[in-house]
Amino acid sequence: MKRSIFLFIIVCAFFAKTSVFAQIQKHAHWTYTFSKNDVKQGETVDLIFTAILDKDWYLYSSDFDPELGPMLTSFAFTPDKSFSLVGKLKPQHPKTKYEEVWGGNVKFFDDKAVFKQTIKVLTDKPVIKGSSEYQTCSHTSGLCVPGNDDFEFKGLKVVASAGTAPALESTTPSETKSVGANAVSPTDTTMQETANIALSAGDSAGAMSENEAPKIDLSSSEDPAAGAPAADKSLWAFALAAFLSGLVALLTPCVFPIIPMTVSYFTNQTNGKVKALLYGISIVLIYTLIGTVVSRLNGPAFANFLSTHWIPNVLFFGIFFVFGLSFLGLFEIVLPSAFVNKMDAKADQGGYAGIFFMAFTLVLVSFSCTGPIVGSLLVASAGGAVVKPIIGMAAFSSAFAIPFTLFALFPQWLKSLPKSGGWLNTVKVVLGFLELALALKFLSIADQVYHWRLLDREVYLAFWIVIFSMLGFYLLGKISTPHDSPVERVSVPRILLSIITFTFVIYMLPGMWGAPLKALAGYLPPQSTIDFDLSKKGVGVAPAASSGVTKKYADLFHLPHELDGFFDIKEAQAYAKKVNKPVFIDFTGHGCVNCREMEARVWSDPEVLKRLQNDFVIAALYVDDKTELPESEWYTSKYDNKVKKTIGGQNADFQIVKYNNNAQPHYCIVDQEGNLLVAPKNYDLNPASFAAYLDKGKAAFAAK
Incomplete structure (x- = not known):
């Protein structure tokens, strides 16, 4: 959440000492x-x-x-x-x-x-x-x-x-x-x-x-509508994305050749308009049935397994990778001919039953190209909901069925359709490159969950940069695949697509050295997995000198801007006594939006960063971390009489008991015994104000 810049005006600063910082907030x-x-x-x-x-x-x-x-x-x-x-x-x-x-x-x-x-x-x-x-x-x-x-x-x-x-x-x-x-x-x-x-x-x-x-996590037996309110904007967005995916599926080379078959079937049919509508409805029903079956088998447990376990994610990676190689022309994927022929024979029987089998034949033959798109929709809708997969499949198949229904209604349109040829293979190859790029997302999920470290951020980006660069050269005719027609001249649409592709490649390049690439945040591995991150360097200041002390939890937490600090208050206080500096306590959390905003917009200021590096011993205490400590380190809180078992639970309890506050971000400048030197500070996006706060704390420590 990016909010507007909030300035602490004089009145707020006056009351902060007597209200915000002096009570437990609820x-x-x-x-x-x-x-x-x-x-x-x-x-x-x-x-x-x-x-x-x-x-x-x-x-x-x-x-x-x-x-x-x-x-x-x-x-x-x-x-x-x-x-x-x-x-x-x-x-x-x-x-x-x-x-x-x-x-x-x-x-x-x-x-x-x-x-x-x-x-x-x-x-x-x-x-x-x-x-x-x-x-x-x-x-x-x-x-x-x-x-x-x-x-x-x-x-x-x-x-x-x-x-x-x-x-x-x-x-x-x-x-x-x-x-x-x-x-x-x-x-x-x-x-x-x-x-x-x-x-x-x-x-x-x-x-x-x-x-x-x-x-x-428990499987759901709730009413299908309960998990998807009608006003849920995300559901409408999902339906729109599914509908657009259906339109994209129409461009796949497995689908285009079926149009003449559809037209020839309906040309001599009696009650053609009725049967054409039934044909379109049958396509929608068949695809939607897939979503219904999956939704009934789904549950939060299955969603967790599907989303995080290495088996389904590696399987999805393999499926996308194989389809990508097929689209590039390495081999062809076809369903068993006996099965397809049997369905086609049913369609030849005519009548209303034949209409359904005609639609079923379309689904089977086109599945080689639409399968990855359908699979992506089912993955996106996983989570135990019943309505979402059904809506996704209905929206996808509706877009997919509309053109076939129209050609069945008006078979004379076939004459105006471009002939199948080299352009279809171009579409197929472009989809092949995209399949390879998207396949890496599934492998990356398994890699992060199980800490394999096979696809760190820079490795993932390197694959994408190479894949999309090759796509750009292919669009310009510099690379060809086995089934391509000769490219004598590059069309304007291909030039425009290549411009977009190479622009995307150039956008990704700085990410190899730590650029955040916010537009790709949902697709890339976390920033912390990159080995060489120039963005960690302070702006206008030298990197902080290391304390040379082995720190608890340093494998779990990291300070921004290459600041050196501690993640355990006792260690921070002990080191502060050694170097005779005050302690700057940062009560923070993984889920604290404003903590990240303060770090990005205030801590990065050269004057603030210089003070944090040189004048204080930093203790970053995460109050929402769920890492369970050894049983020997558990204790019962004096505040709520609960056993504090986790790092976050103990840090939150320390903030409440010692400083009578439970909000984040919350900054305390204390002496080596943990006593406040100045009034604490919270969210303040004014770097000059924050630098003045640090100076005041340093002066108070020096005056003791």
Whole structure:
């Protein structure tokens, strides 16, 4: 999220000392109710989580890509044999917007947030409780505040019902599906009573860290419309993308030759117009059936497997790679002729049954070219939703079916169609280059999740630069493939396409040395995987001198602009005593938009960067990191009496207990014992103001 520049005016600065920094902030106020008050054993009921938000504050939803950065809302249930979870968490009509900082769409709530979770009641006195994690941010001040609340649902009246499953009986595999080797069912009798089952709420769950607590995703049995509100703009965007993909599929060489066959079939048909419409409808139904079957098999568990496991991603890479080689002319991919001929024979029988088999023949013959596009749509729609794959396939097939239906209605149009020839092979080869480029995305996902380090950012970019350069030379006729016709002169459309291609190549080149390439953020590996990143160098200042100390968690976290620092407060304080400098504490988070904005726009200022490098010992404390610490390092918080097991949990607890604040970004300049030297500072995009704050802290330390 890129907000306008917010300046702290004098009045805000005055009140900051007495209000913002002197209290624990909470801007979401939760209530917990049931969708109905009376149920029978074995029936389902919706748990309704409602948050009333303070004015000008918003709360992130639970159903967007967790890899983008912001903290998604989630609810962890304490396991109990009196109930089981059914389906996934359902946020109720969140808003969607594109945030440039994260390079993707996020979903959020203003004023009021509502989430629903379906459960199956197994006994007459269900014990339904747990804890929630969420993040609220201010539209005006730029502050972000993580939240962690306990919840409990009470007051449900349960009536015994004949035929109800025994109270202690575990849920069946059809009722729950788990993600991760350590995930377990809510009713597993071997589970410790204090364990938490974290309900993943995203449509595309990220990979589970080996150090994270076990999490479970559950297959959905909800109403098909529940997961896709009519007003959801992302669903309309997906449908439009699918429709456009169907139009692109019409240009593939497997499809074009079928048009004359279609026209010849319908030329002498009686009731031609009716049969032509039936033909188009049949194409849509066949393709949509594929989406329906996949959607019924899908679930969040399958989506996590499909999105992050190496097996499906390497498989998709292989499929795209093979199709790419085929399109370039290395070999031809065809379905078994006996099967295709059998379908074609059915079509020759005529009548309305023949119309359907004619459409089925079209789908089969064209699948060699449309298969990768259909597969991409199904991958994009993965996530357990029922509606999205169906809409995607319906939109794709509608675009695909419209021209065939029109040619069936008006067979005389065939005379005006350009003849099949060399231009079709050109389209095929261009698609082949694109297939090879897109194949790398799937391999990259597996590479990042399993830390193979085969496709670091610069290696990935090198492949793309070479692939698109060769595409540009092909368009100019400098490269030819086995089935190309001789290029005597380059047409204007090919020249324009080559200009676009080479412009794209030049745009990618600086990325080899660390340029962010924001337009490709969703396709490239993370910036942190690049080995030689010139963007890490400070602007106008020398790189920070290393402290020469081995630091805890240095393999997990990194400071921007090649700053040297620590990620553990005790280590930072010990080193500060050694070098006699104050400590600059940066309370930050992976999901903190404004933290990244401060680092990019304020910390990068030469005057600020110089002070951070030379005058302070930096301690960057991530409050939302889920890395679980060894059990010997756990402790029970004096603030909320909860056991703090993770790096983020302990850092957040330290911020609350020591400095009475839980917002990020939050900057504290302290002495070597952790005592504040000056009032803390939060989000402030004025570099001069931030430099003055650092100077004030340095002077206060020198005066002690």
